[in-house]
Amino acid sequence: MSGMELPSRQEVEELLYKEAALLDEWRLDEWLELLTEEAIYEVPPTDVPEGDSRNTLFIIADDAVRIRSRVKQLLGKAAWSENPRSRTRRMIANVRVLGSDGENILVTANFAVYRMRYESVDTYIGRYDYKLAREGSILKIRERRAILDNEALRPHGKISFIL
Amino acid sequence: MDNPTESFIIDDQDAGLFRVNRKAFTEPECLENERRRVFDKCWIYVGHESEVPHAGDYRSRSVAGRPMILVRGDDSVVRVLLNTCTHRGSLVCRQKSGNARTFQCPYHAWTYNSRGQLVGVPGEDSYSDAFKRDEMGLVAPPQVDNYRGFIFACFDRAADSLYDYLAGAREYLDLVVDQSELGMKIVAGQQSYSARANWKLLVENSYDGYHGLPTHQRYFSFLSDIGVDMKGVSIATPSHQKAVDLGNGHAVVEYQSAWGRPIAHWVAPFGEHRREHFEQLRRRFDDRFGPERARRICETSRNLGIFPNLVINDIMAITVRTFFPVSPDYMEVNAWALAPADESAEDSALRLDNFLTFLGPGGFATPDDVEMLESCQRGFANREVGWSDISRGMKREHPSITDELQMRAFWRRWNQLMTEPQLRRARKAA
Numbered sequence: 001m002s003g004m005e006l007p008s009r010q011e012v013e014e015l016l017y018k019e020a021a022l023l024d025e026w027r028l029d030e031w032l033e034l035l036t037e038e039a040i041y042e043v044p045p046t047d048v049p050e051g052d053s054r055n056t057l058f059i060i061a062d063d064a065v066r067i068r069s070r071v072k073q074l075l076g077k078a079a080w081s082e083n084p085r086s087r088t089r090r091m092i093a094n095v096r097v098l099g100s101d102g103e104n105i106l107v108t109a110n111f112a113v114y115r116m117r118y119e120s121v122d123t124y125i126g127r128y129d130y131k132l133a134r135e136g137s138i139l140k141i142r143e144r145r146a147i148l149d150n151e152a153l154r155p156h157g158k159i160s161f162i163l
Numbered sequence: 164m165d166n167p168t169e170s171f172i173i174d175d176q177d178a179g180l181f182r183v184n185r186k187a188f189t190e191p192e193c194l195e196n197e198r199r200r201v202f203d204k205c206w207i208y209v210g211h212e213s214e215v216p217h218a219g220d221y222r223s224r225s226v227a228g229r230p231m232i233l234v235r236g237d238d239s240v241v242r243v244l245l246n247t248c249t250h251r252g253s254l255v256c257r258q259k260s261g262n263a264r265t266f267q268c269p270y271h272a273w274t275y276n277s278r279g280q281l282v283g284v285p286g287e288d289s290y291s292d293a294f295k296r297d298e299m300g301l302v303a304p305p306q307v308d309n310y311r312g313f314i315f316a317c318f319d320r321a322a323d324s325l326y327d328y329l330a331g332a333r334e335y336l337d338l339v340v341d342q343s344e345l346g347m348k349i350v351a352g353q354q355s356y357s358a359r360a361n362w363k364l365l366v367e368n369s370y371d372g373y374h375g376l377p378t379h380q381r382y383f384s385f386l387s388d389i390g391v392d393m394k395g396v397s398i399a400t401p402s403h404q405k406a407v408d409l410g411n412g413h414a415v416v417e418y419q420s421a422w423g424r425p426i427a428h429w430v431a432p433f434g435e436h437r438r439e440h441f442e443q444l445r446r447r448f449d450d451r452f453g454p455e456r457a458r459r460i461c462e463t464s465r466n467l468g469i470f471p472n473l474v475i476n477d478i479m480a481i482t483v484r485t486f487f488p489v490s491p492d493y494m495e496v497n498a499w500a501l502a503p504a505d506e507s508a509e510d511s512a513l514r515l516d517n518f519l520t521f522l523g524p525g526g527f528a529t530p531d532d533v534e535m536l537e538s539c540q541r542g543f544a545n546r547e548v549g550w551s552d553i554s555r556g557m558k559r560e561h562p563s564i565t566d567e568l569q570m571r572a573f574w575r576r577w578n579q580l581m582t583e584p585q586l587r588r589a590r591k592a593a
Contacts, residue, residue: 043525045352047259054512057352057500060525061516069388073381073527080378081530118541120359152355154495157537158530 004100007139012107012132013095015139020090023162028071031162036133038064040143043163049147059159070162081160087116088161104131104142111146113163115156122156124163125149172578173550179558181571182550185543188361194491200580201471202227206315206328208473208485209233209243213312213348213504219262219277224497226316227487232256232301233314236278237264241309243316244279244301255301266301275301311340312347331409335467338460339477341452342426343503349483350500350515356524360536362472362486362494366573368532369474369484370416370466372564373555378535382527385520386421389432393421405561406568412470412576414569420464422479425514427461433513468569470576475501480518492540498523
């Protein structure tokens with residue numbers, strides 16, 4: 001590992017739990033503040049979970065422009081798949097600070113995200129891989145990748161909220 | 164159930180009215196009939212030859228409700244095999260993809276080679292002389308054929324050839340495949356999703372120009388936000404767009420679009436540094452095809468529906484999408500990205516990026532389409548409202564892409580298959 005100072009698991013957990021709460025409460029503008037300026041958000045396809053979005057068709061591969069646009073759309077009225085909005089509840093567990101790649105702090109965590117809409121409950125199960133960075137003393141998200149264990153988005157049909 | 168049923172459509176060409184009975188979306192008996200009269204009679208898309216590039220490469224997938232194997236044999240021939248041991252039924256291929264010289268059934272270890280021939284039966288001396296190993300290979304659908312890389316199977320031995328079946332759709336497939344001199348390929352990564360809706364709602368939706376602005380206004384706002392010039396193209400201009408009935412239930416809409424296309428249609432968000440490269444690409448098309456066809460390949464988008472359940476939308480990227488009913492109100496959808504086999508890594512990355520702006524279960528458009536289909540399906544519970552209206556543009560000489568000619572082409576063919584007395588005739592012949 002490089003000389004980068006790693007955060008404690010507790011500090012990382014605070015960040016991830018706060019993120020989960022902001023997303024579940026649809027406080028998406030505040031969620032954006034947890035991200036760095038050039039942040040990336042990706043969801044790989046279920047058949048190539050460890051793929052690279054430059055050569056593999058992902059489900060989501062947002063750069064910072066698209067993340068902000070996604071939030072703007074979701075907070076507006078015309079994102080029909082989230083109007084009316086889903087209820088979501090995220091369980092974040094098995095948080096591990098893996099080390100650093102010299103520029104980023106590498107963190108992984110398991111997730112179970114429940115989405116409730118029109119009296120159906122869909123469960124998204126998987127693992128987050130995070131790349132975190134410090135801006136001053138504040139720990140921020142530079143990259144978040146939600147890797148689904150679900151073999152297909154069935155019967156979910158879509159990822160219309162921020163997973 | 165084998166008897167001809169009452170028509171599901173009202174097709175009043177004099178008055179200009181077209182209606183579809185909503186029982187087509189809701190009745191379990193209708194789905195039973197569809198399985199036999201549509202999916203067992205038509206050419207059904209299985210996969211693309213680029214998915215199995217090398218000898219022994221295989222993909223196992225469900226097609227029209229059947230587990231199948233798409234495999235390139237050790238003789239380099241691409242085959243479609245039904246994934247069931249001819250002994251007592253187990254799947255012989257239980258991986259989604261890979262490379263294999265043989266498929267061995269895990270139950271009693273019957274072994275098939277990559278051509279589907281049965282090459283190993285433990286304790287074969289226990290069988291009588293009547294047991295012929297060479298008759299016990301994996302079974303193939305009665306007809307399998309390939310049109311420019313797209314592989315289809317048909318369960319009707321008597322059906323027309325794939326070439327004839329595709330009819331006018333060939334012209335539009337050619338406009339897609341001609342985008343590369345080395346052929347097209349399916350990009351890694353399958354979008355596997357679903358909708359709690361009847362499969363025919365996705366047929367309608369996939370080439371429905373009328374829903375574009377209301378359903379997808381968030382996408383067009385996004386385009387505008389990132390600097391795409393939205394004024395340059397008006398899809399309302401007849402010279403720039405058309406809807407065509409391609410025969411046999413196939414249909415297409417073709418139009419000039421605001422979005423950039425990774426094939427030689429540059430827009431500002433692609434970056435100034437790519438402009439010259441796109442102009443070069445475009446000149447290459449001019450040289451290969453002349454300016455008119457080059458313009459069509461590069462600048463026009465097309466949403467192509469191949470009856471019954473294959474969609475090839477060549478829009479801001481190319482998606483190949485196929486879907487199957489599980490129940491009247493639930494379908495499974497598989498979608499891929501199609502790209503020139505010789506595309507550079509940088510161009511390919513741009514293409515995939517452009518794809519995800521609109522398409523797929525996490526895009527800025529597809530989730531809202533799924534939402535609308537599911538919303539329709541829920542609305543159908545009001546059985547008192549028995550018919551959907553698909554009359555738009557029916558009296559117009561040149562229907563626009565925001566009319567509903569494309570859906571009427573589908574429904575007429577679908578209704579014909581669902582109501583003609585073909586099964587009775589087949590039984591008499593037997």
